[in-house]
Amino acid sequence: MKTTCPYCGVGCGVSVTPQGDEQAQVAGDLQHPANFGRLCVKGAALGETLKKDGRLLYPQVNQQRVSMDAALEATANGLREIIEQHGPQAVAFYGSGQLLTEDYYVANKLMKGFIGAANIDTNSRLCMASAVVGYKRAFGADAVPCCYEDFERADVVILVGSNAAWAHPVAYQRLVKAKQQRPEMQVIVIDPRRTATCDLADLHLALRPGSDSVLFAGLLNWLVENNGVDTRMLAHLADVEPALLAAREWDLARVAAHCDLEPEQVTAFWQLFTSSQRVLTLWCMGVNQSVSGSDNNNAIINAHLLSGKVGLPGSGPFSLTGQPNAMGGREVGGLANQLAAHMNFNDADCDRLQRFWQSPTIARQPGLTAVKLFDAIERGDVKAVWIMGTNPAVSMPEGNRIAQALAKCPLVIVSDVLAQTDTSAFADILLPALGWGEKNGTVTNSERRISRQRAFAAAPGDAKPDWWLLAQVAQRLGFAAAFGWTHPAQIFREHAALSGFENHGQRAFDISGLAQLSDDGWDKLRPIQWPVNAQHPDGCARLFSDRRFFHPDGKARLLPFAETKTVTVNRDYPLLMNTGRVRDQWHTMTRTGAVPRLMQHCDEPFVALHPQDAIAYGLPAGTLARVQSVHGWITARVTHDSGLRRGELFVPMHWNRQFSQQSNVDMLVAALCCPASGQPALKQTAVRIQPLRADWQGWLWQRSDQAPKNLRYWARAPQQGAQRFVLGGEGSASNWLASHSDLTSMQLQVAEGGQDYRLLAWRNGALQLAFYAASRLPHLDHAFITAAFQAAPTRAIDRHSLLAGQAAQGDVAGRIICSCFSVGEQTILNAVAQGCRSTQALGAKLKCGTNCGSCIPELKQLLSSCVTEES
Numbered sequence: 064m065k066t067t068c069p070y071c072g073v074g075c076g077v078s079v080t081p082q083g084d085e086q087a088q089v090a091g092d093l094q095h096p097a098n099f100g101r102l103c104v105k106g107a108a109l110g111e112t113l114k115k116d117g118r119l120l121y122p123q124v125n126q127q128r129v130s131m132d133a134a135l136e137a138t139a140n141g142l143r144e145i146i147e148q149h150g151p152q153a154v155a156f157y158g159s160g161q162l163l164t165e166d167y168y169v170a171n172k173l174m175k176g177f178i179g180a181a182n183i184d185t186n187s188r189l190c191m192a193s194a195v196v197g198y199k200r201a202f203g204a205d206a207v208p209c210c211y212e213d214f215e216r217a218d219v220v221i222l223v224g225s226n227a228a229w230a231h232p233v234a235y236q237r238l239v240k241a242k243q244q245r246p247e248m249q250v251i252v253i254d255p256r257r258t259a260t261c262d263l264a265d266l267h268l269a270l271r272p273g274s275d276s277v278l279f280a281g282l283l284n285w286l287v288e289n290n291g292v293d294t295r296m297l298a299h300l301a302d303v304e305p306a307l308l309a310a311r312e313w314d315l316a317r318v319a320a321h322c323d324l325e326p327e328q329v330t331a332f333w334q335l336f337t338s339s340q341r342v343l344t345l346w347c348m349g350v351n352q353s354v355s356g357s358d359n360n361n362a363i364i365n366a367h368l369l370s371g372k373v374g375l376p377g378s379g380p381f382s383l384t385g386q387p388n389a390m391g392g393r394e395v396g397g398l399a400n401q402l403a404a405h406m407n408f409n410d411a412d413c414d415r416l417q418r419f420w421q422s423p424t425i426a427r428q429p430g431l432t433a434v435k436l437f438d439a440i441e442r443g444d445v446k447a448v449w450i451m452g453t454n455p456a457v458s459m460p461e462g463n464r465i466a467q468a469l470a471k472c473p474l475v476i477v478s479d480v481l482a483q484t485d486t487s488a489f490a491d492i493l494l495p496a497l498g499w500g501e502k503n504g505t506v507t508n509s510e511r512r513i514s515r516q517r518a519f520a521a522a523p524g525d526a527k528p529d530w531w532l533l534a535q536v537a538q539r540l541g542f543a544a545a546f547g548w549t550h551p552a553q554i555f556r557e558h559a560a561l562s563g564f565e566n567h568g569q570r571a572f573d574i575s576g577l578a579q580l581s582d583d584g585w586d587k588l589r590p591i592q593w594p595v596n597a598q599h600p601d602g603c604a605r606l607f608s609d610r611r612f613f614h615p616d617g618k619a620r621l622l623p624f625a626e627t628k629t630v631t632v633n634r635d636y637p638l639l640m641n642t643g644r645v646r647d648q649w650h651t652m653t654r655t656g657a658v659p660r661l662m663q664h665c666d667e668p669f670v671a672l673h674p675q676d677a678i679a680y681g682l683p684a685g686t687l688a689r690v691q692s693v694h695g696w697i698t699a700r701v702t703h704d705s706g707l708r709r710g711e712l713f714v715p716m717h718w719n720r721q722f723s724q725q726s727n728v729d730m731l732v733a734a735l736c737c738p739a740s741g742q743p744a745l746k747q748t749a750v751r752i753q754p755l756r757a758d759w760q761g762w763l764w765q766r767s768d769q770a771p772k773n774l775r776y777w778a779r780a781p782q783q784g785a786q787r788f789v790l791g792g793e794g795s796a797s798n799w800l801a802s803h804s805d806l807t808s809m810q811l812q813v814a815e816g817g818q819d820y821r822l823l824a825w826r827n828g829a830l831q832l833a834f835y836a837a838s839r840l841p842h843l844d845h846a847f848i849t850a851a852f853q854a855a856p857t858r859a860i861d862r863h864s865l866l867a868g869q870a871a872q873g874d875v876a877g878r879i880i881c882s883c884f885s886v887g888e889q890t891i892l893n894a895v896a897q898g899c900r901s902t903q904a905l906g907a908k909l910k911c912g913t914n915c916g917s918c919i920p921e922l923k924q925l926l927s928s929c930v931t932e933e934s
């Protein structure tokens with residue numbers, strides 16, 4: 064069975080061989096043009112996410128299990144009552160770039176065409192909204208011009224605010240291969256941090272956060288002064304003069320000073336950009352999640368337009384999408400400021416859409432964008448919200464305020480695959496949704512390629528597809544005729560037909576060529592890049608090759624640089640905090656956090672800071688810290704990273720209340736937004752940091768995931784057969800343990816000495832709990848202890864070693880670096896000591912790095928750290 068990975072926007076094809084209900088063998092689809100058989104470690108571990116533990120299986124109303132019919136009735140009645148009393152603006156949907164296109168289409172149709180308000184926004188607001196504005200302002204359409212094949216065609220590749228090595232691993236590996244084949248291909252990484260992606264870089268510009276648009280405005284100016292303008296392009300451009308005028312003041316010296324870069328670095332970048340026609344710029348959240356997110360996008364696109372580097376093989380401005388179907392969401396108009404199929408809120412488009420839908424009403428004004436939507440909930444203006452496929456209590460900025468808003472909201476409906484999330488805690492109505500492997504539909508990846516997600520597993524419990532839940536509620540609201548689908552292919556055909564409806568080449572998104580697909584044809588649909596229409600029956604790899612754009616005059620627009628605001632630090636909050644992703648976790652960890660293999664690479668919330676700053680703030684590596692902003696505080700483990708700029712921190716976005724006591728970084732981040740896109744500046748927050756005092760620290764393995772209480776810090780990492788918690792507490796560790804666990808009916812093995820306290824609890828020869836505490840976090844052999852929860856050691860000597868936390872003999876693997884083959888840091892260092900001097904040699908000996916390749920940058924780092932130590 065062929066399907067598509069549900070994680071990142073690379074959109075890899077996956078071949079699945081189901082093995083029973085809760086397991087499947089997963090491999091890359093050799094034929095899928097996004098990955099040609101490759102998968103990253105998250106994709107490769109998909110088979111391990113099919114467990115039913117923790118799933119939301121049955122609907123609930125006010126915490127009581129009810130029938131699906133009763134839950135749908137309660138949803139429809141709840142929405143109807145609020146609409147009748149307070150009007151359609153009092154209800155809202157908050158969706159996700161992880162919904163399928165068919166789900167998304169239905170949600171948008173219901174809200175905009177039948178409820179008659181445009182209050183449907185999505186987590187793509189936190190992600191792609193600035194890119195949408197950038198493309199629309201420049202091209203007149205939200206259209207990504209490039210494709211992955213351009214990676215092999217480019218002479219210069221620029222990655223701006225993208226840690227693709229971790230966030231788009233298969234795309235990154237494709238770049239790695241391209242560079243191996245053509246070492247002359249130049250790679251430039253623009254990121255304040257030295258990331259794993261920099262491993263590939265010929266040039267890394269560690270610019271001042273938030274200064275990207277200045278760097279690119281300077282480039283625009285440089286193009287003019289250094290013969291970099293494509294004069295034949297000028298006929299296809301409008302608003303060139305004002306843009307050049309605004310950029311003129313940004314000469315080399317000013318740019319270098321503003322961006323905090325050496326002038327030589329800046330010219331090296333500008334020269335490379337100018338020197339070749341085949342320049343590809345890839346960007347992601349470092350660009351979009353900014354108070355000037357939209358202007359950053361246009362600054363990049365400006366440079367490509369003026370130099371004619373667009374629409375050609377190997378060249379163009381290529382925004383990488385984050386989620387598997389953020390692009391599909393953009394196509395169906397799933398954002399509050401768009402209508403379906405690339406239509407806008409003008410009278411002609413509104414009328415056209417209403418005619419097509421034959422709907423009683425149509426929203427005529429944009430609705431509330433995510434941050435404003437939650438503000439309106441907090442104020443009480445919005446009284447009902449249906450949240451689907453996203454976890455805003457974790458992922459929205461000013462998380463404490465989001466929680467308060469949800470707690471106050473009279474009607475919160477949540478459709479999710481999991482029973483217990485930080486958001487579902489606020490739900491009045493919980494609707495069980497089908498997840499990956501169970502549901503059926505289409506997604507669009509970063510390069511406009513539509514692929515099928517196919518079902519291969521049975522629906523668990525009462526779970527239903529999101530489109531079905533929405534359509535059922537729509538029917539109960541009285542819209543049966545327009546929501547009567549019985550199969551997702553019917554929805555897809557309607558969506559495809561709408562894209563071509565009265566289009567006449569005016570709207571970029573046109574898949575009218577797929578409007579006649581039979582159910583079987585839809586089922587078998589092969590990956591295809593839009594547009595798909597009479598002109599491009601087999602899809603289209605690149606847009607704008609003819610230099611015709613979608614503004615009415617056919618020209619693209621340059622946008623003048625506007626002086627941008629940046630987030631600044633101050634005396635009370637002197638550090639700038641950056642946030643983002645780690646390699647093996649996905650967002651709020653609802654899927655990846657449950658897979659032990661994916662927890663190994665990074666098993667605890669951390670705050671990274673420059674070693675020199677760490678000295679200044681008294682924060683040795685491995686200690687605990689408290690990070691605070693005006694909005695809240697979190698706790699995390701300190702790591703040192705000399706790849707950070709001084710005065711800047713990095714905290715991962717993933718941890719939340721299911722996995723930690725208080726380490727959710729969005730409690731700190733302010734809801735400051737780019738005024739044009741409404742996208743919040745999630746990458747920059749002024750904070751302070753201080754050591755977190757704990758009398759003792761320790762590890763606890765237990766069978767259940769019951770969260771510990773009365774601690775200063777904890778974080779959970781699921782293991783095979785047990786849950787492992789890392790803890791920090793006050794007072795005495797043994798007293799805390801006595802308050803946490805009832806050990807009365809168990810056989811205990813205890814070791815005590817000074818601050819040290821260790822305890823094993825057994826029942827009928829099976830290990831139930833293992834606890835190790837000391838004034839500092841004890842070093843233990845984790846694999847050995849976890850193994851004892853699967854097969855308890857029987858020899859007394861091994862039980863003794865278990866209490867010591869160290870295997871009697873044998874190697875400690877250390878922190879896992881290669882998740883594909885579970886190869887640990889210590890094993891790798893031992894191999895280096897035994898003479899392995901390259902990643903190839905390590906791969907030959909230990910297999911590390913030979914599958915998905917995501918750990919190669921870290922292998923190289925370990926190799927170089929050993930070489931430095933030796934020399």
Ligand SMILES: Nc1nc2c(c(=O)[nH]1)N[C@H]1C(S)=C(S)[C@@H](COP(=O)(O)OP(=O)(O)OC[C@H]3O[C@@H](n4cnc5c(=O)[nH]c(N)nc54)[C@H](O)[C@@H]3O)O[C@H]1N2
Pocket residue numbers: 071072190223224225226227229230231253254255256258271272273274275347348349350384385386641642643644645646647648649650746
């Ligand atoms: N492993 C993993 N992969 C994922 C995801 C995941 O959760 N886990 N999520 C997916 C999603 S939805 C998304 S949106 C993508 C995100 O993919 P990316 O955007 O590549 O990932 P991030 O880690 O959010 O941030 C990227 C980089 O922006 C840099 N940055 C911060 N501020 C600035 C700045 O001012 N200028 C510049 N130039 N750079 C800056 C950060 O240092 C960081 O390295 O990843 C997708 N892929």
Ligand SMILES: Nc1nc2c(c(=O)[nH]1)N[C@H]1C(S)=C(S)[C@@H](COP(=O)(O)OP(=O)(O)OC[C@H]3O[C@@H](n4cnc5c(=O)[nH]c(N)nc54)[C@H](O)[C@@H]3O)O[C@H]1N2
Pocket residue numbers: 159161162186187189190191348352385386451452453454455457458459478479480481484496497498499502529642643644649650651652653654716728729732745746
């Ligand atoms: N500080 C900071 N915050 C960020 C970011 C950052 O870089 N820094 N990045 C932002 C970005 S780019 C993004 S995209 C967001 C992501 O943030 P979220 O969208 O909030 O994160 P997810 O964990 O992907 O949430 C998906 C939810 O949908 C559920 N789910 C999974 N499959 C299905 C399904 O088929 N149907 C339904 N109904 N539910 C399903 C999951 O269990 C989970 O609860 O976070 C944003 N927040």
Ligand code: SF4
Pocket residue numbers: 068069070071072073074075098101102103104105106107231232233234
């Ligand atoms: S690169 Fe992205 S789409 Fe491909 S396997 Fe990894 S997470 Fe899935």
Ligand SMILES: [Mo]
Pocket residue numbers: 189190191385386
């Ligand atoms: Mo995202």
